[in-house]
Amino acid sequence: MIAERETSMDDVQRQAMDVDIACVGFGPATAAFLTTVSRELLNEDGTPKLLSQKMPGMPLQIMCYERADDISFGVSGVVTKAKAIRQSFPDLxxxxxxxxxxxxxxxxxxxxxxxxxxxxxxxxxxxxxxxxxxxxxxxxxxxxxxxxxxxxxGLLFSIGQFNQWVGAQIMSSGLVQLWPGTPVNAPLFDGDKVTGIRLSDQGVDLRGNPEAAFMPGMDIHADLTVVGDGPVGYIGQQLDEHFGLPEDHExxxxxxxxxxxxxxxxxxxxxxxxxxxxxxxxxxxxxxxxxxxxxxxxxxxxxxxxxxxxxxxxxxxxxxxxxxxxxxxxxxxxxxxxxxxxxxxxxSGKHGEPLLAGDGFARIGEGSGSTNIFLNSGVDEAWMTGILLGKAVITLATEQKPFSKDNLQATYVKKRHDSWLEREAQIAAGARNGFQRGFFTGLLGMGLTMLSGGIFKVKTPAKAAYERSVNLIDFYKGRIPEAEIKKIQQESYAKGIAASDALMTRAGWPDIPYDGQLLMTHQDALFSGGKVQAAAGYKDHVVFLFPYLCETCENKLCIEICSGQAITPGENGIPEFDREKCIHCGACMWNCVKTIPGDPTKTNISFQAGSGGLHSVEN
Amino acid sequence: MSLTIVVCGSLVPDPLQSLIPMPTPDGFGLKNEMMLPHVLDPWAAHALYEAANLAKKVNGKVYLVSLGLKAKLQQSMMTIAQKVPFELVAVDASHSGFSDSSAVADALAAAINSIAGLDKSSLLIFGGWESASRAAGTTMQIVGEKLGIVDQFQGVDEILLNSDGSFQVLERVEGGTHQVSVCSGPPAVLGWATGNLPEPPNNPQVGMLNMRIVMPAIQQAKPATIKDQALTFHNVEVPAQRRQTKIVKDTPVPEIAREIVEWLRL
CATH class of the missing domain: 3.30.9.90 (D-Amino Acid Oxidase; Chain A, domain 2)
Structure with missing residues (x-):
């Protein structure tokens, strides 16, 4: 399978490898896809059933690349009806x-x-x-x-433990390889066809410039690239940028x-x-x-x-x-x-559904708009998308048809749109938009949707953080004078910390009585509750695209929302990023209130694929 | 000169996790040990990187003898296998951190002896001088004894090969200095401290090559029982921790040192 050849792209000599299927990200959707396909790769007598195009005589060669250091380092407490999961594991x-x-x-x-x-x-x-x-x-x-x-x-479980359990079963088949600690930097395009992925360069500085130990990211050429890299996945983002979202989707x-x-x-x-x-x-x-x-x-x-x-x-x-x-x-x-x-x-769920399949690629999981927020359910839906794509791949491989846009549309996308996933997603679409106008309007919208089975909803468009009127003065009007808000903000930023703590205290929230056991500082939680790792030799995965826009930003939501206090106030108003504290939640990307020149839908923070993150298997 | 380097590198619970000792029916163990992610013992990892570096220079071969539960070996090897080329010899056993090092050494020595065609005249046994799994720092020494290898070096930071087949070893001694020894040649046991090499980047191509052998090796891993008949733990405690984190930028080094001293005195 290893092609001993190199490709020259961007003036850098890269190793390259040919596989049949390359998967990006290991979460419930990819796990379901791999579970479904790996069960059909061999006949009962051990001979290949689904034949590889890259290694004649062998079963489909499937690789999965996960940026986190272990396949079990996920974050999500899961409560689910588990109907899709039980479809894969009836005796669970x-x-x-x-x-x-x-x-x-x-x-x-x-x-x-x-x-x-x-x-x-x-x-x-x-x-x-x-x-x-x-x-x-x-x-x-x-x-x-x-x-x-x-x-x-239904079931409740830890996503980390679930991923560990299902990952062990997939790996024990010996038919699929899961590679953790391997961030993927880009999809490879040939026109509108996705021909594979490029792994992240190593041995580079924080900006991505080669250093002494430079090792260019390998190109993985694949007939099918399965993108299941989650809601803030970098490959998914780049596909959306290339193809755009379907009409009326956002x-x-x-x-x-x-x-x-x-x-x-x-x-x-x-x-x-x-x-x-x-x-x-x-x-x-x-x-x-x-x-x-x-x-x-x-x-x-x-x-x-x-x-x-x-x-x-x-x-x-x-x-x-x-x-x-x-x-x-x-x-x-x-x-x-x-x-x-x-x-x-x-x-956004159904409303945020991207192009689900094209020539050489398919999208699954939360990044494909599968989360049903009306039902408070995402993992089972993500799992179902993986099953459906898995079945489509089995059909196409059995019939020896290429993973073309038409073939994937006729199999995966059609089945998905004919499934209970779509029916429930249609009911849920926009059901919570009432919250855009307030708490009670939101509850009213939810109630209407529920009672009418999705026929009636509070119709109001969703607005991104950068489209909303978000400012401290308005929020604390009548509670903290404007001058004091600015003073607190300035003092906090001068100390290199977010202003939210001081503002909340001033607004009447009592101090937290730290006990060092459950109640502790944010930084202590970072060390006690998971331990963040950031491997050296990779570029920073949070990038402020146009720093001058940060200089004029008054709100700095990226600093206030940062889950790990990895983004802090910096010189001239441009935030600083310390990846050794980043837990890869990606909230900075959608909380940024500045959009970049030429694209009113893309914020000034680029959230890319980075290695490391939390080392926790209990989440 | 060609060398065969066998690295003893077992899996341990990720030291970044909260490891809580607790009594079990089989003696002390770790709370929820099976739930915890496992990694290659960081001390042994240094030994592995040094072994690969040395093997590259002399066109030698590296074996990694790894003791751990099959499921954990399978999961952890996906990361370890991307680092450097090696051939895995897997031993399916749980030894926790409370095992008798002699019993662990028994299992490791047996696994080394099972390697077909192993030429002891060109053999170097590498391993961690210490272990992240609360070892007593004696395992490598006993492995050597069980294999009949008398030339042993512990706390090694460097090995330099000479053209006559001998090699020079730097061992850590008191006061941050090294003892320099010259050994006439293999076989020898080297228990590594940290060495001098950084952790290699993840190389997918190395991973692919390793996995051709790693997965079958795990499938064929022989089960071993680590008998702890000679060792009993009466009590186990982790040191009390105090944590008070704050973020302060650009603090002068003397000020940081002063704060640490003050904190230690509390």
Whole structure:
């Protein structure tokens, strides 16, 4: 399979290799694809069933490249109906996967504001005052979970443990190779045909300039490139840039989910299999979750959406206040942080679906718009896209047809658009857009969609962070004088830190009583809850494309939202990036409020493929 | 001069994780050990990189004898195999960090002896002087003894080959200095400290070449039982940690040193 030849591109001699299928990114979608295809590669007698075009007489040669240092370093507490996963593993039991648990109890909980610092409208405060007398621990438990949102009978698990489990099975077949620690830098194009991928150069400085140990990234030529690199994947981005999104599609609805894995204290009464969804606190725009695994472990966290118009949008500080809400704190106080992390969610779903297939490539997983945010479900949907592409590849390889646009459209895309995935996605499309206009409008929109089966929705266009009127003065109007806001911001930036902490404290949020165990500084969480690694010899994966735009940016959302405090204030207003703290959530990309000249949909932060990130398998 | 270098490099739980010792029915172990990601022992990794570098110079061959659970070997080798060329000899066994080093050495020596056609007259045994899995620093020494190799060097940072087949070794000694020894030739055991080589980049082509042998080797890994009859742990504790992280840029070195001293005195 190794072609001992070199290609000359961009004046750099590169090694090259020919394979049948190259996959980018190892997550649930790629895992499903590889599981599906690898089962059909051989006949029962061990002879090849799906023949390689690159190595005659051998089965399809399949490679998968993952940028993280291990295939199990994912971030996501998962609660899922698991219907697609069970389609692949009909005999699956929870004992098969560490931290997996059947869902036994599910609650929707509205959290009142016990602190008095949450930014609520007058109407909201009035409604809260009506609820307060009947609330227990400042919370109201909903008597039911709406429609398709409930996951009764489903599973909850850790994505890291799940990936480890499924990855081991794929590798044990010996038919597929998974290469972690291998970021992919670019798709290879021949006109509109994708002919493979180029791995990232090594032995370069932070800007990508060759140094003494320069090793050009290898070109992997493939008949089919499967792109499953997630919501902020660099290859997916470049495909979107090359082909554009389909008409009327856009990717403007995002959220960053920050989570912890906590060892619950002994006094906790939360039973394994319990699932809590919260809303209302710490801000009305912030939703929360808590899933209880076996052995007194819990995954918990919050989502900060792109339509939350607070420029001081620190997920970490908000997460701590959320944990300390009396309804949750009674079960968390005395717990221990085991792991921590964050990831971006592409919440546009169907509306953000890119071109799913073309000559030589196919898109699967969250980056292909599969996440159903209306149903709070993404992993099972991503898995389903992998199954569908896997089946399409089996069909085409069996019939010895090329992986052309027409063939992939007729198989993968058609099957996907005929499946339950599409039906549910259509109902969900735009169902949450009401939140763009406020908390109650959002709830109304969700309710309308649910009751009408998707016929009625609150129709309002989604706006990206750079299209919204986001500024500190407006957000803290009536609470912090303008001059003081600027003073706090200046003082914080002079210290090289984000302003959000100081602003929240000034706005009335109490200081966090650090216990060094569960409540700790953001930096301590970085070291205690996962440990960030950044291999030397790669270029920085966060790039400020036009630094002069940063000089004129007043909001600096990239600094405030940064999940690892890897982006900090720098000279002349241009932020600095320290990849040794980056956990690769990608939130900086969609939180940037400056778009680049010539492309009003592309922000000034380029989020590329980098090696390293969190070393955590519990997330 | 041609050399055969056998590197003893077992898998250990990733030292970056929170490793919590706890009693198990089989003695002490780590909490959720199977859940933890495993890596090639960082000390042994240095030995592997030095071995590959040396083998390249003399057209030699490198074997990696690795002890670990099959599933963990499979997962970890996808990363390790991209670093340098080697032939894997896999031993399917869990030894945790609480194993008797003599029992571990038994398994390693047996695996080395099982390598077909191994010429001991050109053999160098490399390994980590220490281990990230709480070893006592004695495993390599015992491996050498069990193989009957008497020339042993521990805490090695450098090996230089001479044209007459002898080699010079730098071993760490007290005070940050090195002891220089000259050995007349193989066989010898070298327990490596950190060496001088950086971690090699991930090379997909090296990975592909290695994997032709790695996957069959894992499939054929012989199970081994590490018997800990001679060793009992009565109590195990991890040092208490205090953490107070802050971000301060451009602090002068003397100021950083002063703060560290002050912190240690607390």
């Amino acid at each position: 039991t929870v004992e098969d996967i560490s931290m997996a648990q059947e869902i036994k109890k599910e609650k929707m909980v509205y959290l009142l504001d016990p602190v008095g610092a949450s930014r609520r409208s007058t109407v909201h405060n009035f409604l809260d005052s009506l609820l307060k007398p009947v609330a227990k621990n400042h919370a109201i438990e909903s008597p039911f979970i709406p429609g398709g949102m409930n996951k009764h009978g 990717q403007k609805d995002w959220a960053v989910g920050m989570k912890m894995v906590v060892e619950l204290p002994e006094q906790s009464t939360l039973e394994a299999g319990t699932v809590l969804h919260t809303l209302g606190f710490p801000e009305p725009e912030i939703f929360g979750f808590l899933y209880v695994h076996p052995d007194r472990l819990a995954s918990l966290g919050i989502f900060i959406p792109s339509w939350f118009d607070n420029p001081a949008r620190t997920s970490y500080r908000y997460l701590q206040h959320w944990m300390m809400h009396p309804y949750l704190w009674k079960d968390l106080q005395g717990g221990t942080l085991k792991s921590w992390g964050a990831k971006s969610l592409q919440e």
